[in-house]
Amino acid sequence: ETGVTQTPRHLVMGMTNKKSLKCEQHLGHNAMYWYKQSAKKPLELMFVYNFKEQTENNSVPSRFSPECPNSSHLFLHLHTLQPEDSALYLCASSPDGTGPYGYTFGSGTRLTVV
C-alpha cells in the first residue's frame, strides 16, 4: 500500500462515455498531481493542485476535467475521449512542494478508450 489509492485500476470506455478517475491520499499532503504515461513516452504532467487550488494546467484538452474537493481527494473526469488518450494515469501527492520528500505515487489507472 503506497498511501495513495487510485480507483479503478483498469477502465475501458467508449469514446462517447463519461467516467471519472479517483485518487485519495491520507498522508496529510497538500499537493496533488495527475500524470499521463503513454507507451514508450515520458511522463506527462497534466494538472497540479496545491491546497485544493489548481496551480498548473499543462495545456490539457478540455475533455479532461480535474476536480479537487479537498486536499485528500483528486478526481479526473473524462468525456468524449479519443483512442490516443489510452494510457496509464498516475496520481501523486507531496507535502506541499517545499519539503524534501518528493512524490508518493498511486498505483495508476490503466485506461483503454475503444
Add this chain to the structure above:
Amino acid sequence: ELKVEQNPLFLSMQEGKNYTIYCNYSTTSDRLYWYRQDPGKSLESLFVLLSNGAVKQEGRLMASLDTKARLSTLHITAAVHDLSATYFCAAPFRRGSRLTFGEGTQLTVNP
C-alpha cells in the same frame, strides 16, 4: 525551464556486470530524486539526494549527487534480473516547485 536528461534511455546488461545511469539537469537544483517503475506498475521512490556530495546506497544500487556539475548517477553493482525496470530521475526547478522528470532509463538485466 528545467530540463532533466537521462542516459542511456535503454540499457541491456548481463547479470553480474556493473553500469552507471546518468542524470543531467539544466538549472541549479539542490536535490534530486530517483524512482523505479516496474512494467505496468506505478513509480516507487528509491533515493532522495538532498545536498551536494550526497550518496545513498540500497542493495546493489548507489546514487550520488554533484550539484556543481548538475549531475546525478545511479550505479548498479553486480546486476541481477530483479533490477530490470525503468528508472527515473527528477529534480525541482527551485525549492518548493514541482518536480521535472527525466525520460526514464529502461534497464534489462539478462541471465
